[in-house]
Amino acid sequence: xxxxxxxxxxxxxxxxxxxxxxxxxxxxxxxxxxxxxxxxxxxxxxxxxxxxxxxxxxxxxxxxxxxxxxxxxxxxxxxxxxxxxxxxxxxxxxxxxxxxxxxxxxxxxxxxxxxxxxxxxxxxxxxxxxxxxxxxxxxxxxxxxxxxxxxxxxxxxxxxxxxxxxxxxxxxxxxxxxxxxxxxxxxxxxxxxxxxxxxxxxx
Amino acid sequence: xxxxxxxxxxxxxxxxxxxxxxxxxxxxxxxxxxxxxxxxxxxxxxxxxxxxxxxxxxxxxxxxxxxxxxxxxxxxxxxxxxxxxxxxxxxxxxxxxxxxxxxxxxxxxxxxxxxxxxxxxxxxxxxxxxxxxxxxxxxxxxxxxxxxxxxxxxxxxxxxxxxxxxxxxxxxxxxxxxxxxxxxxxxxxxxxxxxxxxxxxxx
Amino acid sequence: xxxxxxxxxxxxxxxxxxxxxxxxxxxxxxxxxxxxxxxxxxxxxxxxxxxxxxxxxxxxxxxxxxxxxxxxxxxxxxxxxxxxxxxxxxxxxxxxxxxxxxxxxxxxxxxxxxxxxxxxxxxxxxxxxxxxxxxxxxxxxxxxxxxxxxxxxxxxxxxxxxxxxxxxxxxxxxxxxxxxxxxxxxxxxxxxxxxxxxxxxxx
Numbered sequence: 369x370x371x372x373x374x375x376x377x378x379x380x381x382x383x384x385x386x387x388x389x390x391x392x393x394x395x396x397x398x399x400x401x402x403x404x405x406x407x408x409x410x411x412x413x414x415x416x417x418x419x420x421x422x423x424x425x426x427x428x429x430x431x432x433x434x435x436x437x438x439x440x441x442x443x444x445x446x447x448x449x450x451x452x453x454x455x456x457x458x459x460x461x462x463x464x465x466x467x468x469x470x471x472x473x474x475x476x477x478x479x480x481x482x483x484x485x486x487x488x489x490x491x492x493x494x495x496x497x498x499x500x501x502x503x504x505x506x507x508x509x510x511x512x513x514x515x516x517x518x519x520x521x522x523x524x525x526x527x528x529x530x531x532x533x534x535x536x537x538x539x540x541x542x543x544x545x546x547x548x549x550x551x552x553x554x555x556x557x558x559x560x561x562x563x564x565x566x567x568x569x570x571x
Numbered sequence: 572x573x574x575x576x577x578x579x580x581x582x583x584x585x586x587x588x589x590x591x592x593x594x595x596x597x598x599x600x601x602x603x604x605x606x607x608x609x610x611x612x613x614x615x616x617x618x619x620x621x622x623x624x625x626x627x628x629x630x631x632x633x634x635x636x637x638x639x640x641x642x643x644x645x646x647x648x649x650x651x652x653x654x655x656x657x658x659x660x661x662x663x664x665x666x667x668x669x670x671x672x673x674x675x676x677x678x679x680x681x682x683x684x685x686x687x688x689x690x691x692x693x694x695x696x697x698x699x700x701x702x703x704x705x706x707x708x709x710x711x712x713x714x715x716x717x718x719x720x721x722x723x724x725x726x727x728x729x730x731x732x733x734x735x736x737x738x739x740x741x742x743x744x745x746x747x748x749x750x751x752x753x754x755x756x757x758x759x760x761x762x763x764x765x766x767x768x769x770x771x772x773x774x
Numbered sequence: 775x776x777x778x779x780x781x782x783x784x785x786x787x788x789x790x791x792x793x794x795x796x797x798x799x800x801x802x803x804x805x806x807x808x809x810x811x812x813x814x815x816x817x818x819x820x821x822x823x824x825x826x827x828x829x830x831x832x833x834x835x836x837x838x839x840x841x842x843x844x845x846x847x848x849x850x851x852x853x854x855x856x857x858x859x860x861x862x863x864x865x866x867x868x869x870x871x872x873x874x875x876x877x878x879x880x881x882x883x884x885x886x887x888x889x890x891x892x893x894x895x896x897x898x899x900x901x902x903x904x905x906x907x908x909x910x911x912x913x914x915x916x917x918x919x920x921x922x923x924x925x926x927x928x929x930x931x932x933x934x935x936x937x938x939x940x941x942x943x944x945x946x947x948x949x950x951x952x953x954x955x956x957x958x959x960x961x962x963x964x965x966x967x968x969x970x971x972x973x974x975x976x977x
Binding site: 395397412416419421422423426427429432 | 619620621622624681683687718720721
Binding site: 600615619630 | 886
């Protein structure tokens with residue numbers, strides 16, 4: 369099931385990247401590139417850092433095909449997709465939750481410390497979006513991302529708490545991803561953000 | 572012969588990077604650094620992604636020496652090189668074609684799928700220039716690059732088509748690189764570019 | 775002893791990054807991230823390039839803990855730390871010298887050529903600061919860095935000269951790091967910089 373949601377996550381992240389690139393008036397190849405780095409940038413950096421090379425998407429063409437489909441869909445239907453922005457946000461959030469857990473899983477496979485695994489999960493979920501923003505010159509999104517990153521970390525902590533309770537693995541995956549997804553929707557609705565570092569400065 | 576053209580490609584890419592850095596008024600060390608990333612950035616990213624570590628230029632001092640020579644030449648003769656801009660474009664284009672084929676070759680060595688090999692070839696040929704542009708804050712060049720990237724992909728496709736025809740390897744290398752070089756010169760002369768993703772949007 | 779100074783270097787680089795992020799009004803998570811990449815960015819890139827994966831900080835939690843402490847200290851005491859700017863510069867310079875030698879050591883372990891080892895040392899010492907500046911949009915610091923990078927290279931050359939004299943290893947480490955530290959303080963005091971590449975152009 370994770371396998372299946374992984375594909376959905378990749379598709380929606382690709383669409384999110386492609387839409388951003390289309391609005392920035394990049395050419396066709398540029399749109400595909402931004403879709404690619406948005407969907408696979410996080411996982412690629414994770415694989416490089418832990419030494420999983422050749423990196424994942426080189427060994428399974430599925431990813432490139434999904435991103436290609438996402439790019440074509442975005443170019444053909446970007447006006448309609450715009451109207452579906454809320455459903456897109458939902459898919460994007462599902463991808464966000466699943467990518468966090470996939471990153472954690474890869475860290476556990478390499479027998480790394482839980483804290484490092486959580487960092488890898490957060491990296492997998494957020495880094496693609498960070499690259500997309502850098503390449504498209506969109507600064508403000510970074511700030512929004514940072515509360516999301518915190519949610520990804522909290523979801524990772526929940527994952528290891530549940531793991532130490534020796535619950536069933538499928539249940540652990542379900543609960544932690546549901547937590548991340550629900551929390552992110554809540555933050556979005558309530559427009560919550562983290563305090564800035566300078567909030568603690570006495571004026 | 573590929574070995575020999577590899578060195579020419581490195582030299583010309585280094586000169587192209589160094590000239591850009593000189594116009595941006597970077598200091599001597601900065602000029603060398605930009606020359607370095609322009610010439611070796613693409614190959615380095617490729618080696619990291621496929622797990623070829625330590626990366627290529629660490630195991631053969633030839634590359635650093637060539638880049639050093641390219642930097643010194645650029646600093647001493649940058650006014651004359653400017654007048655040679657057309658010959659430089661030609662060399663740069665030769666490097667572009669050869670770097671594409673070197674990237675494809677590395678992918679085949681790792682037994683990766685042809686589509687991934689083509690992606691590696693394009694990456695090797697274009698990524699150095701992308702880093703150069705990011706570091707030097709030159710945005711417009713990215714767009715020009717993207718049609719070039721497409722040519723690199725087409726050249727890669729031609730490579731595998733010829734390969735499936737079981738032609739002689741030297742001939743395959745020669746034909747695919749000549750195709751990329753000729754196509755790039757043609758695009759430059761005709762001032763061709765790819766349509767933007769938003770060209771398909773109904774207003 | 776190197777182990778011990780390594781920790782001090784990490785702490786001070788983290789504080790330097792955190793302070794920059796606080797002034798840029800990033801949120802708490804952003805401050806931690808900038809502290810992290812400033813302290814570990816150079817070593818991470820070095821480990822990726824030479825194939826030391828999973829990269830160093832994933833195998834020893836010490837680094838994350840130190841950076842966390844540095845971030846908390848910076849947030850709580852950033853006004854007082856500001857007054858300590860000179861002591862911070864001193865610590866930062868010590869870190870700079872030590873990180874150079876750690877990078878060289880890693881290259882020697884991989885049996886790379888001395889020139890490559892020196893490049894790895896310089897990368898380890900400077901790349902964290904370069905990422906910090908890119909992420910925080912602080913361009914001018916890059917130029918100042920470049921004379922520092924040159925000092926790191928000179929220190930690396932001194933290291934291998936002393937090594938070829940078959941001096942005691944501890945003495946070699948001490949002398950080369952003292953050289954880098956003293957030279958950097960001198961350059962800072964005298965406000966020295968490298969000539970630009972265009973200085974050699976005849977007008």
